[in-house]
Amino acid sequence: MTQIALECRDVTVSFGALKAIDGFSHQFEAGRNYGLIGPNGAGKTTLLNVLAGRLFQNKGTVLCNGADISAMPAYKRARAGIGRSFQITKTYPEMTVAENLRIAAQIKHSPFLPFWVATRYDRQLQHDIDAMLELTGLVAYRDEIAGTMSYGLQRALELGVTLLPQPTILLLDEPLAGIGHHEIDNATRLIRSAAQGRTVLLIEHNMDAVMSLSDEIVVMSNGCKIACGVPQVIRADQTVRSVYLGEEAPA
Numbered sequence: 302m303t304q305i306a307l308e309c310r311d312v313t314v315s316f317g318a319l320k321a322i323d324g325f326s327h328q329f330e331a332g333r334n335y336g337l338i339g340p341n342g343a344g345k346t347t348l349l350n351v352l353a354g355r356l357f358q359n360k361g362t363v364l365c366n367g368a369d370i371s372a373m374p375a376y377k378r379a380r381a382g383i384g385r386s387f388q389i390t391k392t393y394p395e396m397t398v399a400e401n402l403r404i405a406a407q408i409k410h411s412p413f414l415p416f417w418v419a420t421r422y423d424r425q426l427q428h429d430i431d432a433m434l435e436l437t438g439l440v441a442y443r444d445e446i447a448g449t450m451s452y453g454l455q456r457a458l459e460l461g462v463t464l465l466p467q468p469t470i471l472l473l474d475e476p477l478a479g480i481g482h483h484e485i486d487n488a489t490r491l492i493r494s495a496a497q498g499r500t501v502l503l504i505e506h507n508m509d510a511v512m513s514l515s516d517e518i519v520v521m522s523n524g525c526k527i528a529c530g531v532p533q534v535i536r537a538d539q540t541v542r543s544v545y546l547g548e549e550a551p552a
């Protein structure tokens with residue numbers, strides 16, 4: 302039987318009179334990679350905020366692995382395996398790459414450990430950090446001050462920070478935004494390896510990237526789901542093409 306990692310049932314989020322999300326329902330299967338696309342203001346980031354518990358729906362239900370998490374706060378969802386990155390990079394710019402990763406790695410462990418456990422724990426922590434430096438291609442930058450690096454490297458670091466607690470569900474908000482052309486291929490490769498074996502919701506305006514990274518695309522417009530399907534079908538969908546008129550149409 303197919304396992305559903307995340308499910309939205311009739312989720313609605315209002316900001317005053319504006320319905321940023323308007324009766325959104327979808328089942329996100331475990332281990333599948335989803336692209337979430339739609340024009341500016343469609344409600345994509347708002348949906349990610351609702352799934353991460355940073356914002357609560359006015360109506361509707363959110364389930365994670367079958368359990369109702371509609372009222373669960375963000376930190377508990379993180380512990381339950383939901384990790385997210387932000388549309389704007391949120392690492393500590395004045396700290397080094399390794400320090401940023403260390404903070405992220407420590408979050409999942411208790412700081413109150415007896416010393417004989419602490420030593421072993423510290424070795425494990427160092428191992429996790431080294432593995433993440435390797436995965437993100439940041440080994441040579443471990444002592445670099447995060448804020449002084451290129452935007453592409455900062456995004457790689459942010460992904461490393463998001464991945465360190467080993468989330469099973471990954472919510473990514475425009476991980477390629479602002480990245481220079483020469484860094485896009487590397488960044489796309491990194492997202493592909495991070496996505497492996499995880500349930501992923503990826504918001505991305507870069508159509509080639511999102512189409513190549515996703516098993517299924519969900520299209521939003523005005524807070525509603527207007528289409529979903531495999532990338533080839535979405536590329537050819539007339540409704541999808543028309544909501545993108547004036548923007549980058551899925552080519």
Ligand SMILES: Nc1ncnc2c1ncn2[C@@H]1O[C@H](COP(=O)(O)OP(=O)(O)OP(=O)(O)O)[C@@H](O)[C@H]1O
Pocket residue numbers: 316319321339340341342343344345346347348388
């Ligand atoms: N905190 C808020 N208060 C009021 N309105 C908001 C708030 N957050 C989002 N909105 C509005 O909700 C709508 C959906 O915004 P959202 O950021 O989810 O869009 P998006 O699909 O992520 O767009 P983009 O592609 O530009 O990032 C927009 O009209 C936005 O102005």
Ligand SMILES: [Mg+2]
Pocket residue numbers: 345346347388
């Ligand atoms: Mg957004």
